[in-house]
Amino acid sequence: MGTIAAMLSEFEIIARYFDRAHAPDGVVKLGVGDDCALLALPPGQTLAVSTDMLVEGRHFFAGADPENLGHKALAVNLSDLAAMGAKPMAFTLALALPSADESWLAGFAQGLFKLADVEGIRLVGGDTTRGPLNLCITVMGSVTEDQALRRDTAKSGDDLWVSGTLGDARLALEALQGKITLPDQLMSLAEERLHRPTPRCALGMALRGIAHAAVDVSDGLLGDLGHILARSQLGADIHATSLPPGLALAQQPADRQLEFMLNGGDDYELCFTAPPEQRDAVLSAAASANTSVTRIGSLKSDKGIQILDAAGNALPFTSHSFDHFGKEL
Ligand code: ADP
Ligand code: MG
Numbered sequence: 244m245g246t247i248a249a250m251l252s253e254f255e256i257i258a259r260y261f262d263r264a265h266a267p268d269g270v271v272k273l274g275v276g277d278d279c280a281l282l283a284l285p286p287g288q289t290l291a292v293s294t295d296m297l298v299e300g301r302h303f304f305a306g307a308d309p310e311n312l313g314h315k316a317l318a319v320n321l322s323d324l325a326a327m328g329a330k331p332m333a334f335t336l337a338l339a340l341p342s343a344d345e346s347w348l349a350g351f352a353q354g355l356f357k358l359a360d361v362e363g364i365r366l367v368g369g370d371t372t373r374g375p376l377n378l379c380i381t382v383m384g385s386v387t388e389d390q391a392l393r394r395d396t397a398k399s400g401d402d403l404w405v406s407g408t409l410g411d412a413r414l415a416l417e418a419l420q421g422k423i424t425l426p427d428q429l430m431s432l433a434e435e436r437l438h439r440p441t442p443r444c445a446l447g448m449a450l451r452g453i454a455h456a457a458v459d460v461s462d463g464l465l466g467d468l469g470h471i472l473a474r475s476q477l478g479a480d481i482h483a484t485s486l487p488p489g490l491a492l493a494q495q496p497a498d499r500q501l502e503f504m505l506n507g508g509d510d511y512e513l514c515f516t517a518p519p520e521q522r523d524a525v526l527s528a529a530a531s532a533n534t535s536v537t538r539i540g541s542l543k544s545d546k547g548i549q550i551l552d553a554a555g556n557a558l559p560f561t562s563h564s565f566d567h568f569g570k571e572l
Pocket of ligand 2: 369
């Protein structure tokens, strides 16, 4: 049974790739290795918790680069903390692996910890099992209850904002699926957005006390904005010409730009609302977080979303937000 003897055990995998020695600090009192991690919340703070799973064949292609997967598995979770305005504290990792492939594990751990170190979040536990490749992360962060950027607290008359740019991830996906052909240089720009999204944690934290509501754009702007509108019982006008296309998408025909910005998915930008009096504060928060923001419309008490052209006329447009149990796109 030479091949099995050469394989790492579950505990060797954890020890070699996921148990990094850390001195206890104000947040993590006990990390990987015991039955539970022990975490402390700063006084007066509330725990923000979120889970996101990446499944092979569903969220990424078989054979996907492990370093990108490590980055993306954590990035999509950090994006939820960002959208709540929470400060990243700790995360757990539940991993199902078809085999103990050391080069895969090394790449995955590298992508994962590189982002973890940038955002100051610590891996404090998890579960490791054999099975079809499946990556499930739970993130924990802290925010005061009154400053959390909820979905149900937008106000009529708020400006509508979005961070960064939209649509390049969808463009890369369609190119990988063979539906669109892109020149190499644009393809690498777009693929970077699809495989290595940047969670907007600094922006989310900087918007505390300024924004009324926020959501991260994972399933497409219209669908995700729809969650704020449904929870806050409001509608929105979006100015099509204000939407910020990704660098690669900006080279595409106008109708494709609009479709991918509104219904793209996998952008991991923040969509947030703030009162018009806070415009300067929003721009300062964005500058302090080194993240661009664009004002794309406003909220109103009439339900529904209207997409307006440059002349202010409504464009016919429907939301095709992604739903895992909805019909296939
Ligand atoms: P239990 O038997 O309590 O489920 P395990 O034997 O599964 O514990 O795990 C041993 C320790 O390693 C625990 O502290 C657990 O949180 C941690 N752990 C397991 N898998 C991972 C992983 N993929 N990343 C980080 N920590 C992990
Ligand atoms: Mg276990």
